[in-house]
Amino acid sequence: MDRVPVRELRPGMVVKEDVVCPRTKTTLVKAGVTLNEAIIMSLVKRSILSIAISDRYTLMLNPIDSLRKKLLQMAEERMALYAPNDRGANLSDEVYDVSRRILPIMHQIFANEDLLSLLMELRVLDNDDFYNHIVNTGVLSLLIGGLMNFSDEDLYCLGMGAFLHDVGLREMPFLIGGGGQELSNYQKAQFAEHSRYGYYILKEMGMPEAVADIVLNHHERWDGSGYPHGKKGKDIPLGSRILAVVEEYDTMVNMEGKLPKEALERLMEGKNVYFDGKIVDVFWNNIAVYPLGSLVSLSTGETGVVINVRKNSGIKPIVKVYFNRVNRPMKQPKVIDLAENSDIFIKKIL
Numbered sequence: 534m535d536r537v538p539v540r541e542l543r544p545g546m547v548v549k550e551d552v553v554c555p556r557t558k559t560t561l562v563k564a565g566v567t568l569n570e571a572i573i574m575s576l577v578k579r580s581i582l583s584i585a586i587s588d589r590y591t592l593m594l595n596p597i598d599s600l601r602k603k604l605l606q607m608a609e610e611r612m613a614l615y616a617p618n619d620r621g622a623n624l625s626d627e628v629y630d631v632s633r634r635i636l637p638i639m640h641q642i643f644a645n646e647d648l649l650s651l652l653m654e655l656r657v658l659d660n661d662d663f664y665n666h667i668v669n670t671g672v673l674s675l676l677i678g679g680l681m682n683f684s685d686e687d688l689y690c691l692g693m694g695a696f697l698h699d700v701g702l703r704e705m706p707f708l709i710g711g712g713g714q715e716l717s718n719y720q721k722a723q724f725a726e727h728s729r730y731g732y733y734i735l736k737e738m739g740m741p742e743a744v745a746d747i748v749l750n751h752h753e754r755w756d757g758s759g760y761p762h763g764k765k766g767k768d769i770p771l772g773s774r775i776l777a778v779v780e781e782y783d784t785m786v787n788m789e790g791k792l793p794k795e796a797l798e799r800l801m802e803g804k805n806v807y808f809d810g811k812i813v814d815v816f817w818n819n820i821a822v823y824p825l826g827s828l829v830s831l832s833t834g835e836t837g838v839v840i841n842v843r844k845n846s847g848i849k850p851i852v853k854v855y856f857n858r859v860n861r862p863m864k865q866p867k868v869i870d871l872a873e874n875s876d877i878f879i880k881k882i883l
C-alpha cells in the first residue's frame with residue numbers, strides 16, 4: 534500500500550483512504566481530500582505516523598522533496614539526541630516540553646520552498662560537515678529559543694535564520710570544506726562578508742526582516758568585537774545572540790573535533806565577554822551534551838554508558854563502566870559519578 538510517513542507529506546498530495554484517529558476512532562481526513570499545510574500540521578500534532586496517499590511516486594520525484602525528507606530526518610535525529618523522547622532522559626523537564634513544542638514548527642520551517650531551494654544550493658557544494666553543522670545549529674537554536682519562551686512566530690523566524698545562517702557562503706564556495714585549514718588574510722576578509730551576503734540574499738527572496746536580521750548579526754559578539762558592525766550587548770538581536778552561542782559550540786565539537794566538555798567550558802569562559810551570559814546558562818543547564826545511553830571512553834581508559842544526565846551538570850553525568858582499561862568486560866560493572874570524581878572525565882564519545 535502507498536503509505537507515506539507524515540514527515541514526508543506535502544501540500545498537493547491526495548489522501549487515498551480515510552485517516553482515522555487511533556484514540557477517538559473519528560475520521561480526521563476523508564479519502565480524496567487534497568492535503569494542505571494546515572491538514573499536515575494537524576496530523577503531526579495528533580501523532581499520526583503515516584497515511585495512504587494516491588500517486589505517491591510522481592509527487593516524490595522532486596529533488597526539493599527528497600531534500601526536505603532528508604533534512605527532517607537529520608533534524609529529528611539531532612533533536613532526539615539533545616532532547617530524547619523520554620522526560621527522565623533529559624537534563625531538565627523544560628527541554629523535554631520544549632522539544633515537543635518545536636517539532637511541528639520544524640515541519641513548518643521545512644515546508645518553506647525558499648528555504649529549501651537555498652539549502653539545496655548549499656547541499657550541492659557537497660560538504661557533509663558543513664551540512665551537519667547547519668542542521669545542528671538550527672536544532673540547538675530552536676531548543677534554546679523555546680527554553681527562553683519564544684512565541685511560535687519568533688521560533689519560526691529563529692529556526693529559519695539558524696538553518697540559513699551561513700547562506701552567504703553560497704557566494705564564496707571556495708571557503709567551504711577547507712578541512713580546518715588556516716585561512717589566508719584574503720580568505721578571512723572574504724569570510725567576514727558572509728553574514729552581510731546572507732542578509733541580502735534573504736531580503737532579495739522576500740524573507741521577513743527578522744530572519745534576515747538574525748543572519749546579518751550572527752557573528753556580532755557581546756563585547757563589540759564581532760562583525761560586520763561591531764554591535765554590542767542587547768543591540769544585537771536576541772536570535773543572533775542565541776545563534777552565536779550554538780554556532781560556536783557546534784563548530785568546536787563537530788568541525789574542530791573538540792570534546793563537548795571543552796566546548797562548553799570555552800563557552801563559559803566567553804560568558805558576558807563574547808556571549809550573552811544568560812544564553813550560555815540556558816545551554817549549560819538544559820542541553821545534555823553527553824546524552825543518556827551514549828557509549829563513552831573515560832580518561833581512566835575504561836569504557837561505559839551514560840546512565841544519568843539529570844543529577845549533575847551536563848559535562849559530569851553518571852557513567853556505568855562495563856569494560857576495564859584493557860577493554861575486558863568487567864565481572865561487576867561499576868558506577869562512576871563524574872561530579873564526585875573530578876579527576877575523571879569523558880575522553881571520547883564512541
Ligand SMILES: [Fe+2]
Nearest residue numbers: 698699751752
Ligand atoms: Fe557564519
